[in-house]
Amino acid sequence: MTAMKDATLRDVAAHAGVSIKTASRVLNDDPRVADGTRASVTASMVALAYQPDPTARSLRAGRDRTVGVVVESIGDVFVAALVAQIERLLAEAGYQVLVASSYRELERERSIVSNFVQRRCAGLIVMPSSLDALQGMPLRGLPVVFVDREGSAPGSQSVIVNDRDLARVATSHLIAQGHRRIALMSDALVVDTTRHRHEGYLDALRDAGIESDPELIRDDCIDEPRVFSVLDEVFALDEPPTAIFSANTRVSLGIVPGLHVAGRTDMALVAFGDFPMAASLKPAVTVIDHSPARIGEVAARTLLARLIEPSDQLQGGPVITVPAHLIERGSGEIPAEPRSRSPRVRR
Amino acid sequence: MTAMKDATLRDVAAHAGVSIKTASRVLNDDPRVADGTRASVTASMVALAYQPDPTARSLRAGRDRTVGVVVESIGDVFVAALVAQIERLLAEAGYQVLVASSYRELERERSIVSNFVQRRCAGLIVMPSSLDALQGMPLRGLPVVFVDREGSAPGSQSVIVNDRDLARVATSHLIAQGHRRIALMSDALVVDTTRHRHEGYLDALRDAGIESDPELIRDDCIDEPRVFSVLDEVFALDEPPTAIFSANTRVSLGIVPGLHVAGRTDMALVAFGDFPMAASLKPAVTVIDHSPARIGEVAARTLLARLIEPSDQLQGGPVITVPAHLIERGSGEIPAEPRSRSPRVRR
DNA sequence: CTCCTGATTGACATCGGTGTCATAGGCCTC
DNA sequence: GAGGCCTATGACACCGATGTCAATCAGGAG
Numbered sequence: 001m002t003a004m005k006d007a008t009l010r011d012v013a014a015h016a017g018v019s020i021k022t023a024s025r026v027l028n029d030d031p032r033v034a035d036g037t038r039a040s041v042t043a044s045m046v047a048l049a050y051q052p053d054p055t056a057r058s059l060r061a062g063r064d065r066t067v068g069v070v071v072e073s074i075g076d077v078f079v080a081a082l083v084a085q086i087e088r089l090l091a092e093a094g095y096q097v098l099v100a101s102s103y104r105e106l107e108r109e110r111s112i113v114s115n116f117v118q119r120r121c122a123g124l125i126v127m128p129s130s131l132d133a134l135q136g137m138p139l140r141g142l143p144v145v146f147v148d149r150e151g152s153a154p155g156s157q158s159v160i161v162n163d164r165d166l167a168r169v170a171t172s173h174l175i176a177q178g179h180r181r182i183a184l185m186s187d188a189l190v191v192d193t194t195r196h197r198h199e200g201y202l203d204a205l206r207d208a209g210i211e212s213d214p215e216l217i218r219d220d221c222i223d224e225p226r227v228f229s230v231l232d233e234v235f236a237l238d239e240p241p242t243a244i245f246s247a248n249t250r251v252s253l254g255i256v257p258g259l260h261v262a263g264r265t266d267m268a269l270v271a272f273g274d275f276p277m278a279a280s281l282k283p284a285v286t287v288i289d290h291s292p293a294r295i296g297e298v299a300a301r302t303l304l305a306r307l308i309e310p311s312d313q314l315q316g317g318p319v320i321t322v323p324a325h326l327i328e329r330g331s332g333e334i335p336a337e338p339r340s341r342s343p344r345v346r347r
Numbered sequence: 348m349t350a351m352k353d354a355t356l357r358d359v360a361a362h363a364g365v366s367i368k369t370a371s372r373v374l375n376d377d378p379r380v381a382d383g384t385r386a387s388v389t390a391s392m393v394a395l396a397y398q399p400d401p402t403a404r405s406l407r408a409g410r411d412r413t414v415g416v417v418v419e420s421i422g423d424v425f426v427a428a429l430v431a432q433i434e435r436l437l438a439e440a441g442y443q444v445l446v447a448s449s450y451r452e453l454e455r456e457r458s459i460v461s462n463f464v465q466r467r468c469a470g471l472i473v474m475p476s477s478l479d480a481l482q483g484m485p486l487r488g489l490p491v492v493f494v495d496r497e498g499s500a501p502g503s504q505s506v507i508v509n510d511r512d513l514a515r516v517a518t519s520h521l522i523a524q525g526h527r528r529i530a531l532m533s534d535a536l537v538v539d540t541t542r543h544r545h546e547g548y549l550d551a552l553r554d555a556g557i558e559s560d561p562e563l564i565r566d567d568c569i570d571e572p573r574v575f576s577v578l579d580e581v582f583a584l585d586e587p588p589t590a591i592f593s594a595n596t597r598v599s600l601g602i603v604p605g606l607h608v609a610g611r612t613d614m615a616l617v618a619f620g621d622f623p624m625a626a627s628l629k630p631a632v633t634v635i636d637h638s639p640a641r642i643g644e645v646a647a648r649t650l651l652a653r654l655i656e657p658s659d660q661l662q663g664g665p666v667i668t669v670p671a672h673l674i675e676r677g678s679g680e681i682p683a684e685p686r687s688r689s690p691r692v693r694r
Numbered sequence: 695c696t697c698c699t700g701a702t703t704g705a706c707a708t709c710g711g712t713g714t715c716a717t718a719g720g721c722c723t724c
Numbered sequence: 725g726a727g728g729c730c731t732a733t734g735a736c737a738c739c740g741a742t743g744t745c746a747a748t749c750a751g752g753a754g
Contacts, residue, residue, distance in 0.1 A: 355710060356710065402710080404710075406710080
């Protein structure tokens, strides 16, 4: 029983006494089949516990109920939540989800996409390493939706947040608390998203007439140990910052422990991207609620719309911006110059 | 250029002036091809930018360089880290990873596995909802590795931690701090893992001669709001607990904010499973370092071994136990209230 | 009763590769 | 120089489905 091979359409046809093609018609709800025939074929399928073979089907039909998802790293909490939401919605619509991580390697990213295309996926959701990451690739007209970062491909759409504006809001929020020395911490400027957040930070400073200081702008926070040393360096400046703007969740996940270890929880902090426990820390962390669930939902629905009704009209246009906002929790509302409030305990 | 169809093996063969089969041999590194022929075919492949079609290949060959991964929910931080590690190692070995979430629905879990089998995956890594989740399914002899929970399938292996023993260690640790009223908080007892952790908790109480109290054993912590209300209820008991043992990360992620909101950070806590920020909270959270990266690594290597060398010998046996240990950070070392040390008659 | 039409159905090619087996030479042996 | 053997290659079937197009058949029209 366990060793028995699965029934094929041929077996079903033989069992029902019809041709393979007729069985295929029943399988595909072709209306040109007599009711009686349909009933007996259906009965045979049940009797033999028939399951269609997706491989053979997609080989011949050139399509497949699978959606490929390419992300930077599935282990990132933001990405995991994003993918979870995408998978949930696509699964409801009967699609399988294939996930692969690019780890920021362009070559790997392109080879994954190529593989998905070869596999005849029905559509792609891609978190591109750059605007032109898929430049010149043969996509066979597949619907592509880029997430979290703007991408470009013929007829594609991108679901993003307004990184620049939100970074400006976050930074302005700190300025409004009286801060003028605000450190910007991010990882390398290889991704457009990161660049836009830098621009938004600079926008806010300019709006407030504050001159930006290169010493306070760090784009080398690549991992937790590095974040720790960057914090040390920044604190040791002649004019150290009184506030920090963290440009993404991964960096935040390094900054928070770093501040705790250093005993510098007096430092104001606004983080781009919410994260688990942010509300339970002391102080609780003020964040830009860059919601992966919402972005994932919009991306999945956008792709589904194109899968169901392939049209030249792009619902929502080539770039769809998902709203996000600042959540005040405490760390972002710490005023500048704590010594003016009470005698300093530290040092 | 973008509209041009991809080259097939037939095109390559024609271009090189050989038969399709010979081109296929070159593609598969078959040694029985003359060097000159090999070189010209290789040149043609490059010239035509040939990429093999994985669909056609797996249809005929009955195998595929894809590994299916079935987990409970890819959005869970523990799961995301586990999958990330598995994906990284399998990708290095040239395998694609297919991920799908079962959301604890047996029916969905089985249909995903069935789909993977139909797709001719080379192997499966499954986080099973129960020991017999795959019972009776035709697996076509696929190598299967279960992760985090023991599963059963012909010739399968499971990579797990000793949940029962670790739960005992965690609970004993709290008892060693003088606690005798220790609450156990977990989600529903549908997964063996959870059941084993309950048993370990009871083992520790028994070892210490403490009678277990059903009021302190809660298996209904299904989501964050529920965790909050469970905490309220437990605190309101006539004899409230002085310590909590959290049976998994998802529950911990509810307990910690709950304790902070209630201002009950005096409560001792040991959490099964490490999580981001655990070391930065006040107090920092003592955990059982149930490392997803380590489990994922062992699972991936175990599967790879079977993929490369299909043998009846199971390397490491049917059940592989990954070590884990307790990390003291503070919350688990909060002593019981002084008065509970003095003699008192319970019940 | 024959012809036409539309509804059903099936034979066969096909998707892009791989497995089996046969075949054509080249080289060695006796 | 014939037989044997090994190497390199190709012809062909096949994996499990779908697309094309022709064939069959019943019923209504003339």
